[in-house]
Amino acid sequence: MSGKAAGKVSGLQVSPWNLVLLIPLLMLVTPWFNFDKPRVLGLPFFYWYQFLFVIVGVASVAIVYVTTKGKPTVTGKPDRLAVQELDEGENR
């Protein structure tokens, strides 16, 4: 099943940056935030802490997107966004 055409990505592409995707899973550790106080804007800790994790989730995906896109495997083509060419490195 190995690649046919030269310059094409075939196997699994492992980037250590992909591990960043595991960070949002910390949201599942309920003992860390299962409290009422302190409240912010009247919201108990349990709620605003989890709302903050929306930002953590977006940031984590953004970090992986940015760190794994800038490696074109096809060169010598017109100047397009590198990520639109090929995307080595973003697949585990």
Added chain:
Amino acid sequence: MTLAQAPGGLQWTELSIFVLLFVFVSVMGFVAARWRAAASLEHLDEWGLGGRKFGSWITWFLVGGDLYTAYTFVAVPALVFGAGALGFYALPYTVILYPIVFLPALRMWSVSRTRGYVTPADFVRGRYGSPTLALLIAITGIVATMPYIALQLVGLEAVLRTMGLNGGGIAGHLPLLIAFLVLALYTYQSGLRAPALIAFVKDGLIYVVILVAVFYLPSKLGGWSHIFDSSAQALAQPNPNTGKPKGSIVLTSNNQLQYITLALGSALALFLYPHSLTGVLASRGRNVIKRNMMALPAYSLLLGLLALLGYVALSAGIKPITNAATGNADSNTVVPVLFDTQFPSWFAGIAFAAIGIGALVPAAIMSIAAANLWTRNIYKEYLRRGATPAQEAKQAKIASLVVKFGAVAFILFIDPQFSIDLQLIGGVLILQTLPSVAIALYTRWFHRIGLIAGWVTGMAWGVAMLYAIPNPNTHRAHFGGSALPLGDLSIFGWHPFSGSTVQIYPGFVALIGNLVVAVIVTIIARNLKVFNGTDDTEGTDYHADEHDKDLRPIGAVR
């Protein structure tokens, strides 16, 4: 403003605005057939996937409109209203979802784009060369999707009944029937382009309504601090049926594991639903998917805010409407009733239209996804091998009608509770396709016989566990919810956690059983050197992108 429970208590202002917006999106639905049209719609790439060319914005609205359904918008606050903090699982669920599916979704898009796959079962068919395994995946997808469509009707009906269209018997369902007939017709004509276009209106309305609700209502009702304090008091009242408190504003020692496994299990399951995958496959390229995985959590934020409306309803002393057709109090009406009592009627009309249209978009996508499954993995595989792309498209269009009217029949002739039960089961069932679909994207280590054995185990065990869960509130002995006390967990009569009252999500338990059996059978089958099917896909398929030179043309005859 009065509650529209009395006969003849029609809310004319609300109803007029609702009808106006409904007609507007229906026209959009029909016109959508010409939107970015190809030469012909007679191909599943076109009718079923909108030409596989949606860009970042369209995909964002489409997938957002697809995943965050009307039912979600009424059921999540209803759960918070009834149980408190546990209902908030919807937020972690939709936050961890995107990091989890980010990488597999890209591989699925690439391999499907290269090989012309339209459904997850198509992929399994190609990966394992097994029509049987593909059939199991297709049936799971259809069975899990049907009640989901029916639940969109429950969401739509909750709104219609709040506006005063709360008749009894079959006549009481008439408004629903008309709405769905219109939906069925434009989906038939325009395919995936219709919900993609309507999603812009739907999501726009939803954002406006929720943001207004979240800022306006607390200021009217004494602020969030007061809302949480009064909700905590209301939830601490003992439930007359069980004698225990109804819920709490933070988790208890018993439902923390339930919260975690429900969020994780739901996140793993969501992109296994055929309709979620339809949205992904309809996008133009990998970059579109990546950007969306970053941008879609905007909806999660919205869902979290919406969940808090359950507390607002508790604090405002909202009483759910009794469904005249079934005679039961319908907790799904709490948010519509909250809007009805707290907003001026013109804005309530907009809010109801948002929820109503919010039901149409996912219902259309789901019926298209189910129709694609039927066509590709049952009709073409077993009934008409040599079907041309045009015949496939025709078949799928008809199947989409059948699926929708099947869902209507569910609501008309069977207690809606049955749909809710089935949707609960559906989530557990669809999760059992994870090894065959998601894990197969990475490795072919699992043997197809092992996958089938694991699927059977997961299905049987999952349904058996759900069947055994009672619900004291509704006095039902079976399918009472998705919280299994660990003490009741039984492996052939062995109770490993005997006596424990800690609760867990049965789907998650069934998935573990599924994987264990799949691993054992795979090892046996490999040792016996049983043939493991042929793999149509190649390593490079999983990395293909939109600008590759040798990419398969869209709408190609396979």
